[in-house]
Amino acid sequence: MSELRYDPSAIEPRWQAVWERERTWEVANEQARGTPRTYVLEMLPYPSGEPHIGHLKVYSVGDAIAHFRRRRGELVLHPMGYDAFGLPAENHAIATGVHPRESTNASIASFQRQFREWGISIDWSRELSTADPSYYRWTQWIFLELLRAGLAERREAAVKWCPNDQTVLANEQVVDGHCERCGALVELRQLEQWFFKITHYAQRLLDDLATIDWPEHVKTMQRNWIGRSEGAEVVFHQPDLAIDYPVFTTRPDTLFGATFFVMAPEHPDVLRLAAGGEREHEVREYVNRSLTASNAERGDADKPKTGVPLGRSVVNPVNGETIPMFVADYVLMEYGTGAIMAVPAHDERDYEFARAFGLEIRRVIDGGELPYSGEGTLTASSPEFDGMPNLEAKRRIIDWLEREGRGKAAVNFRLRDWLVSRQRYWGCPIPVVHCERCGIVPVPADELPVILPDVEDYAPKGRSPLAAAEDWVATTCPACDSPARRETDTMDTFVDSSWYFMRYCDAHNEKAAWDPQILAEWMPVDQYIGGIEHAILHLLYARFFTKALADLGHLSFQEPFAALFTQGMITRDGAKMSKSKGNAVSAQEVVKRYGVDTARTNILFIGPADQDADWSDKGVEGVHRFLSRLWRLAAETAEATDPGDPPEDPQGADLELLRKAHWAIAKVTHDLDGRFAFNTAISAVMELVNACKNLRERADDGTLRFALATAASLVFPFAPHAGADAYDRLTGGRVWEQPWPEPDPRFLERDSYELVCQVNGKVRDRVQAASGLTDDELGALALMQPNVRAHVDGHEIAKVIVIPGRLVNIVVR
RNA sequence: GCGGGCGUGGUGGAAUUGGUAGACACGCCGGCCUUAGGAGCCGGUGGGCGAAAGCCCUUGGGGGUUCAAGUCCCUCCGCCCGCACCA
DSSP states (O other), X not given: OTTOOOOHHHHHHHHHHHHHHTTTTOOOTTTTBTBOEEEEEEOOOOOOSSOOHHHHHHHHHHHHHHHHHHHTTOEEEOOOEEOOOSHHHHHHHHHHOOOHHHHHHHHHHHHHHHHXXXXXXXXXXXXXXXXXXXXXXXXXXXXXXXXXXXXXEEEEEEEEEETTTTEEEOGGGEETTEETTTOOBOEEEEEEEEEEXXXXXXXXXXXXXXXXXXXXXXXHHHXXXXXXXXXXXXXXXXTTTTEEEEEEESOGGGGGGOOEEEEOTTOXXXXXXXXXXXXXXXXXXXXXXXXXXXXXXXXXXXXXXXXXXXXXXXXXXXXXXXXXXXXXXXSOTTSTTSEEEEOGGGOHHHHHHHHHHTOOOOOOBOSSSSSOOSOOXXXXXXXXXXXXBHHHXXXXXXXXXXXXXXXXXXXXXXOOOEEXXXXXXXXXXXXXXXXXXXXXXXXXXXXXXOOOOOOSOOOOXXXXXXXXXXXXXXXXXXXXXXXXXXXXXXXXXXXXTTSHHHHGGGTTOSSSSOOHHHHHHHOSBSEEEEEGGGTTHHHHHHHHHHHHHHHTTSOSOSOSBSBEEEXXXXXXXTEEOOTTTTOOOOHHHHHHHHOHHHHHHHHHHSSOTXXXXXXXXXXXXXXXXXXXXXXXXXXXXXXXXXXXXXXXXXXXXXXXXXXXXXXXXXXXXXXXXXXOXXXXXXXXXXXXXXXXXXXXXXXXXXXXXXXXXXXHHHHTTTSHHHHHHHHHHHHSSOGGGSOOOOOOHHHHSOSEEEEEEEETTEEEEXXXXXXXXXXXXXXXXXXXXXXXXXHHTTSOEEEEEEETTTEEEEEEO
């Protein structure tokens, strides 16, 4: 018996081979119509080198959910793929000359191998790679659908440029003025680029957050990012050029306090307005300086306000006052109309500017110290509005503006259109051609995919490396047959990952991206799992795609991910793991040393899965001991005892163990059912195994077998190999084919419990109390306890509070 | 600045509705077994006083509500995350 040793290196490959041979985790679309369908999905990995411990965590979480729901009788779709386009592979190619396809395929192979070794229950029949022409053909099709709908467009704009990666970036990919990927300081450039009009969906992206089961903080982040503000558009007239300039303001109630007017340096009329004026030269210089300044320099709110007077003025519509115009870089072209009315008394930034330039500061809202942005009543405005609470004045002034035709209520969003073109090689080609006669012409759908050609030189030169592929670039216009040139920019890789979850549903469809009927059966994803770092980027883009494609009639749902779970990072000594810090924990090493079941279970045990957790080499030993103990008890019991059931009317150790087993079933079920409390679920199984260990000599064989098989069954979602092996040894059955166990209520009810006896809220004694006693009986029982007596005697009893099943509190004076 | 979250033993963490604070695990201490142990087993382990029974203290600090507060309210401190010249 002592020969039995838990050996993951033998157990794990054995069960993996079974699941692979029998394709256990595959589901067919035709299969079992009528059984509830569940789509469990982890965010698809970017294949680079080897998967790390963070990957192991997402898939451990997702796999536990998938296993649990399968055994709850649901048909679970749990596929896998690769986000295979992207810069790291391309940069590697620049450094080594190895084609990105080769290095990416090598990484994919390594990911595939490890996911199999990790025993993740994946339906491999639906595997995809976004860099595969059979996939990106449909990425291109979606692009053309968006183009057709007017949701994709090429236009010139001031865009964020990463000088290191030599490409433009989307707003979402700029963090604190730096490139989110490489950290380089981002510059602004005026360029013609491809955009997706995500801003058309701003309101719906905001509203529909209410319909999805996502963590509140993720929704908050999206709300902030979308940044809806309500206010008014107010028109200021410029008499010299006879132009009306609308501005957006959230404070129309402060309109009477506007003492100047400011335009962004990028505003197209700035130079025209300054022309011929005294400061023309200065304005020109200021504009040039602003345009070349980095995004971060300009964006610094703490730097002193700068600007130049334009030598012109506009008319305030509410009082006919003439106020001076300025150009200043604290006004952004990309928000609102690129021009603002400045109310220095009630806006901190305008206040600073007014102080710097000696401009009038006129209080129009009563309240605190200037600049004052709180609520108050109007003053120094007009007889009509003075004395009115500002919130009411807001509405009334908007009404007045509307009547006069000088403005209207307006809503503004912070969200910008999604810049999707990239001047890089390793991405999905944008399927259009540029024809001198016809302009931009989409490649006809039946000519897709536009295959990404091989090139000699991947190095970025400020334009796409594809531009050098002359044979590929030169083509003919699909519309007029005259010579034309292919678009050489590629798509942002976030485009690839904005729809992959739909392709899984109908992965081998060669006629279409998907069959909407099949899609409707699986989508939306019931449980999505991934890192919080995608709270804005991927999750917002995917939501936009879903809405746009639904509007185009290709989908029958509005949201891609019905529920979301964001798992926390695994840190090492409190710091993010990285190769450069040398603190990375290799998933491979942990797996090699303890087996993957231990690695997976430990990751889920160290803390709540949605929180960051520090990896400790010590902690993993404890989990290994637990699995080892469970397995050994199961193996020994299977050898040493004969199969049989627990006694009909269990007593003593049998009763105790059966209670523990059913308690564990209830606890694990509760913790897994939408609660994602893997850590406490695992600790419940630990308690059960400890009970088996402690009661094995005293309990009946049948009881022990039942308790251990229950432990194996409950641990299976976390440690599938050990769970399957232990279960097999005890029962000869396949645990993954067993329904999830249900607790027997008979064993959940106790006939007695420990009653806590308090005096004045302090615990003074405990006593075994029979279930079902009345409040009076419980109070009397508590009063009989010696240490309770000691604290009650000599005092007057004011009150006795009885919480049946828990405690009695005797209040004395 | 705005928005969100968090603060519990030496450590990770637990505590379902306001009802036994510290489950489970690590570590540590003591013991058993073993030729040996990075194996296994048994016992102890929040702090203080005490021989013991027991008493007092304890969930970042202070205050409050309540018979009862880690949990609710107010306030202060600290840390983390997101957004940030967004008019």
